[in-house]
Amino acid sequence: MTMPPLDPAVLTALVRDAGAAPSMHNAQPWRFHYRSDTGTLRLRADLDRAMPTTDPDHRALHIGCGAALFNLRVAAAHAGRRSRVRLLPDDSDPLLLATIDLGDPLPPEGTDMLARLHPAIRQRHTSRRPFTDEDIPAALRDALEDAARAEEARLLFPEQWHSDVLRDLVRDAEGRDGLEPDRLRDVERWTRLGDEADTATEGVPEYAFGPRLREGGAPVRDFAGRRPVADRGAAAFERDPHLALLGTAEDGPSDWLHAGQAMERVLLVATLDGLATSLTSHPLESPDLRGLARDPLSSMGHVQMVLRLGYGPAGPATPRRAVRDILSIA
Numbered sequence: 326m327t328m329p330p331l332d333p334a335v336l337t338a339l340v341r342d343a344g345a346a347p348s349m350h351n352a353q354p355w356r357f358h359y360r361s362d363t364g365t366l367r368l369r370a371d372l373d374r375a376m377p378t379t380d381p382d383h384r385a386l387h388i389g390c391g392a393a394l395f396n397l398r399v400a401a402a403h404a405g406r407r408s409r410v411r412l413l414p415d416d417s418d419p420l421l422l423a424t425i426d427l428g429d430p431l432p433p434e435g436t437d438m439l440a441r442l443h444p445a446i447r448q449r450h451t452s453r454r455p456f457t458d459e460d461i462p463a464a465l466r467d468a469l470e471d472a473a474r475a476e477e478a479r480l481l482f483p484e485q486w487h488s489d490v491l492r493d494l495v496r497d498a499e500g501r502d503g504l505e506p507d508r509l510r511d512v513e514r515w516t517r518l519g520d521e522a523d524t525a526t527e528g529v530p531e532y533a534f535g536p537r538l539r540e541g542g543a544p545v546r547d548f549a550g551r552r553p554v555a556d557r558g559a560a561a562f563e564r565d566p567h568l569a570l571l572g573t574a575e576d577g578p579s580d581w582l583h584a585g586q587a588m589e590r591v592l593l594v595a596t597l598d599g600l601a602t603s604l605t606s607h608p609l610e611s612p613d614l615r616g617l618a619r620d621p622l623s624s625m626g627h628v629q630m631v632l633r634l635g636y637g638p639a640g641p642a643t644p645r646r647a648v649r650d651i652l653s654i655a
């Protein structure tokens with residue numbers, strides 16, 4: 326049975342949920358086009374929001390768009406629609422990342438799986454604040470691994486030596502930024518300080534930076550750098566952060582889109598289960614450091630993201646562009 330075209334209010338709600346996804350520096354590098362005659366939504370990459378210095382291949386851009394695609398699937402399930410997704414459907418148009426056919430109702434047995442994640446779309450925020458040292462229960466780790474697997478990616482909880490290596494790689498990446506200030510250009514373009522933080526519709530606002538790291542081993546990017554931020558303060562972070570690596574077997578645009586969907590699925594499951602989360606792509610922005618991030622003994626081919634999970638304060642909601650600026654309807 327084919328359903329009628331989406332009501333504009335429902336379509337707006339779906340795209341708003343899609344746009345709540347995490348993206349590198351909150352650049353929101355996506356656009357949506359809806360065709361009422363076919364009931365199909367198209368997801369396009371917006372290269373005006375790419376990061377030329379830190380993401381020249383657009384890997385992170387694809388991961389953010391994959392996360393938006395996953396939110397869209399969750400929102401569609403919540404609205405009783407089935408999403409038939411085709412990734413990269415046109416070889417001659419690589420910026421067309423996916424088509425999503427929303428014309429069919431969701432079969433009853435599919436309703437629970439994605440729709441139950443819907444509340445987490447609004448609850449999930451990156452938290453750059455200290456977490457406690459409390460362990461993540463094994464059953465929850467298993468559920469997070471399953472979430473990644475369901476999206477054709479893998480989640481790996483590294484052993485202690487590997488966590489230590491990852492933290493060293495973050496420090497190496499920070500050190501490179503200090504030596505090559507050009508690498509900070511993307512961060513400077515996409516951070517919002519002072520009054521700008523209150524009116525921004527994109528970028529990382531200063532109230533989401535979290536405190537400076539006084540002690541502890543949490544790999545949290547310092548978005549302020551040497552710039553002063555009022556009332557920021559410093560704090561002790563957890564000594565042994567709970568890290569997880571998300572990876573894929575291959576390393577092309579469709580793998581990055583799968584990784585983005587898997588990342589968001591893991592984050593939403595984690596959020597529903599009461600975990601706070603943050604992301605670290607810093608060491609993955611240099612090919613040599615990225616290569617060192619993988620465990621040579623694991624079968625994970627390519628690391629796509631480093632996640633930090635734990636019990637602690639949720640991060641603040643960050644701004645998003647209005648739906649009218651990211652959605653067109655024909």
Ligand SMILES: Cc1cc2nc3c(=O)[nH]c(=O)nc-3n(C[C@H](O)[C@H](O)[C@H](O)COP(=O)(O)O)c2cc1C
Nearest residue numbers: 347348349350351385450451546604605606607643
């Ligand atoms: C590909 C990618 C890379 C990211 N890298 C980092 C990072 O290195 N450090 C960090 O603190 N957050 C990182 N983030 C999180 C974004 O900064 C965050 O999603 C964005 O600012 C929006 O905030 P929100 O997640 O609270 O909605 C990354 C997100 C994505 C999708």
